[in-house]
Structures are given as C-alpha cells and as structure tokens.
Amino acid sequence: MHGTEILDEADRLMTVCNSCRYCEGLCAVFPAMEMRRAFSDGDLNYLANLCHACGACYVDCQFSPPHEFNVNVPRTFAIARAESYAAYAWPRALSGLFSRNGLFVSVIAALSVAAFIFGFAAVHDSLVMYEAHLGPGAFYALMPHYAMVGLFGAAFLYVVLALAMSLRAFWRDIGEPVAMRSDAPSLWQAIRDVSSLRYLGGGGGGCFNEDDRPTDRRRIYHHLTFYGFLLCFAATCVATLYHYLLGREAPYAWWDLPVLLGTVGGIGLVIGPVGLLVEGWRRDRVLVDETRYGMDTAFTTVLLLTSLSGLAVLAWRETSAMALLLALHLGIVFALFVTLPYGKFVHGLYRLVALVRYARERKMIGAGDAVQ
Ligand code: SF4
Numbered sequence: 520m521h522g523t524e525i526l527d528e529a530d531r532l533m534t535v536c537n538s539c540r541y542c543e544g545l546c547a548v549f550p551a552m553e554m555r556r557a558f559s560d561g562d563l564n565y566l567a568n569l570c571h572a573c574g575a576c577y578v579d580c581q582f583s584p585p586h587e588f589n590v591n592v593p594r595t596f597a598i599a600r601a602e603s604y605a606a607y608a609w610p611r612a613l614s615g616l617f618s619r620n621g622l623f624v625s626v627i628a629a630l631s632v633a634a635f636i637f638g639f640a641a642v643h644d645s646l647v648m649y650e651a652h653l654g655p656g657a658f659y660a661l662m663p664h665y666a667m668v669g670l671f672g673a674a675f676l677y678v679v680l681a682l683a684m685s686l687r688a689f690w691r692d693i694g695e696p697v698a699m700r701s702d703a704p705s706l707w708q709a710i711r712d713v714s715s716l717r718y719l720g721g722g723g724g725g726c727f728n729e730d731d732r733p734t735d736r737r738r739i740y741h742h743l744t745f746y747g748f749l750l751c752f753a754a755t756c757v758a759t760l761y762h763y764l765l766g767r768e769a770p771y772a773w774w775d776l777p778v779l780l781g782t783v784g785g786i787g788l789v790i791g792p793v794g795l796l797v798e799g800w801r802r803d804r805v806l807v808d809e810t811r812y813g814m815d816t817a818f819t820t821v822l823l824l825t826s827l828s829g830l831a832v833l834a835w836r837e838t839s840a841m842a843l844l845l846a847l848h849l850g851i852v853f854a855l856f857v858t859l860p861y862g863k864f865v866h867g868l869y870r871l872v873a874l875v876r877y878a879r880e881r882k883m884i885g886a887g888d889a890v891q
Pocket residue numbers: 535536537539540541542543576577579580581582583590592
C-alpha cells in the first residue's frame with residue numbers, strides 16, 4: 520500500500536509494464552522502471568516526474584482501455600505528478616494552493632494588477648496615470664527604481680527559497696542524499712535533455728495529441744515558450760547591468776540590447792503559450808488529468824499576459840497609455856513571480872532533478888553498482 524490511491528495505481532501499472540517492457544525505447548521512464556523490482560512512493564514520484572506526457576506508451580499499448588488491464592501510464596503519471604507538487608511544496612501549509620490553482624493564480628494576478636494601478640495613483644497625483652512620460656528614467660517617475668528592486672528582489676528571494684526547499688524534499692524522497700558529492704556530468708546530461716526536450720519526442724515520432732498521429736508541435740511551442748522566457752530574463756539582467764554599471768536608465772532605444780532581447784523573447788513568449796494552450800485544448804482527454812486543467816492553463820496564460828503586456832509597454836511607451844500599461848505589466852510580472860512555487864512552473868524543475876537522478880542511475884548501473 521502506498522500513501523495515495525494514485526500511487527497504488529502507478530505501482531500496479533509499473534508492475535504490468537515491468538513484465539511487458541514493450542515501451543522501453545520510448546523514454547527515460549521505462550529504463551528507470553526496469554532498474555527496480557519494487558516501487559516506493561519516492562520511486563513512483565520520480566518516475567512520474569520523468570514522464571513528459573508524450574502519450575506514445577498509451578497509443579502503443581496493447582493493454583490500454585478497453586483492455587481489462589486498463590493501462591494508461593500518461594494519465595496516471597499526470598495525476599501523480601500533480602499530487603507530488605503539492606506533497607513537496609514549501610511551506611507545507613501552502614500545498615493546498617495546487618488544488619483550484621487556476622482560481623488561486625487568477626485572484627493573485629487580479630489583486631496584483633489592482634495594487635499597482637492604485638499604488639501608482641495613490642503615491643502620485645492620480646493625473647500621473649493619464650500623462651505621457653518621456654526620456655531616460657520615465658518608468659521611475661511612476662515607481663522609483665529602489666522600490667521596484669526592493670519589491671521584486673524580495674519576491675525573487677522568497678521564490679528561490681521556496682523552490683529550493685521543495686526540490687530538496689523531492690531529491691531526498693527519490694533516494695538521493697542531500698550531501699552527495701557533486702556530479703557535474705549527470706547535471707550536464709540532464710540540462711541537455713531538458714534543453715532539447717528529448718523525452719517529449721515519443722521515441723522519435725513526436726507527441727500524441729488529438730489522434731494517433733505523432734507531431735512535434737508541442738515540442739516546438741514548448742521551446743518557443745522556454746527560450747522566449749530565458750531571453751526576457753536575459754533582457755532584465757542586461758538592463759540591470761546597464762543601470763548599475765553604466766548608469767543608463769530605462770527605457771532604452773529599440774535597437775539597444777535589452778529591448779532587442781525582450782522583443783525577440785516576448786514574441787516567442789506569445790507564439791509559444793498560444794500554441795501550448797491550443798494544443799492542450801485539442802489533446803485527447805484520455806491522456807490528461809482533466810481535474811488539473813486550471814493549473815495547466817493558469818501558468819501558461821500568465822506567461823502569455825506577461826509578454827503581451829510587455830510588448831504593449833514597448834509599443835505605447837511614449838503615449839499617455841504608458842502608466843496604465845506599465846502598472847498592468849508589473850502587476851502581472853509580480854503575480855507570475857509569487858505564484859511560481861505553487862503552479863505549473865515547478866514541473867520543469869522536478870523534471871530536471873529527475874533527469875539528474877536518471878543520469879546518475881545509468882552511470883551506477885554502468886559501473887555495476889546497485890540503484891539506491
Ligand atoms: S505501456 Fe503497455 S505496452 Fe508499454 S510497457 Fe506498459 S504494458 Fe507494455
């Protein structure tokens with residue numbers, strides 16, 4: 520007996536799959552499963568987070584419904600994954616935020632946007648919201664730079680702490696000691712696998728969505744989202760260096776590096792999330808955990824709103840609409856930040872950690888050691 524019903528079901532499926540092994544070439548889940556004869560809760564959470572939900576093992580399986588064995592690995596692992604996010608959340612008192620996650624993220628986003636709009640109007644004369652602000656430092660006429668750095672810096676530190684504590688709990692539960700010796704090759708292998716979304720390839724043909732023809736659309740949209748996000752983050756880092764090292768204040772000209780990085784990243788962060796939302800909507804319901812639809816879409820939607828509002832600030836920054844657009848953008852970015860540890864964002868980090876574990880296991884097996 521495991522801690523939850525879904526882990527009991529995952530154990531049953533892994534026992535069936537371990538006898539069959541037909542899918543061992545599809546992804547990392549099945550080779551990792553084959554290294555075990557029995558499955559602890561931590562093992563099953565590890566396998567669930569190794570799964571990229573490509574759907575290939577469901578389409579290929581001779582025991583999937585209506586067969587009496589009722590083998591549906593993608594859906595079972597989707598539920599187990601979502602439950603693992605709550606189980607490892609830090610602090611534990613906030614683990615409930617993963618249920619009704621769409622509502623939680625929506626409320627935080629609405630409150631955050633409202634707080635920035637009323638904050639701008641309260642600190643300044645309310646007319647500040649309807650005036651054009653031009654030249655270097657125009658943004659800081661609405662919110663001082665030190666206030667922006669203080670607010671977002673505090674949120675960033677909290678997010679890093681919450682995510683680090685969650686990952687530490689996951690890492691220990693899947694059988695790795697916290698004080699393990701550094702293992703740069705395994706980390707590097709995992710980063711390469713995550714960067715290329717290797718296991719979203721369904722064993723080569725791609726991902727299964729609305730029918731039994733695999734496509735690479737989810738991988739492409741995921742890449743656009745991921746690399747768009749990284750480019751936007753790079754734009755923020757470069758702008759910070761400009762501010763502190765060169766004494767140059769935002770906003771910058773369209774040809775300046777922070778704007779170029781932010782524009783290219785922002786476009787990727789529009790196309791990618793729109794594509795992912797459409798693909799998610801079109802996916803065969805049998806492959807997904809429908810009860811987590813809110814969580815699956817909330818994070819993607821906030822990413823999309825972040826990029827749309829950022830591009831809107833860029834397009835209309837020299838007009839009287841700038842103050843309202845900036846408040847909207849900062850409010851959405853702040854909501855994105857503070858909800859990161861309690862939403863779909865964590866799936867990337869748990870996958871990365873699971874892939875580090877997988878790379879280590881493969882090395883241990885290669886060296887003739889037993890999996891811990
Ligand atoms: S998913 Fe089905 S075909 Fe694949 S290993 Fe499991 S039982 Fe076998």
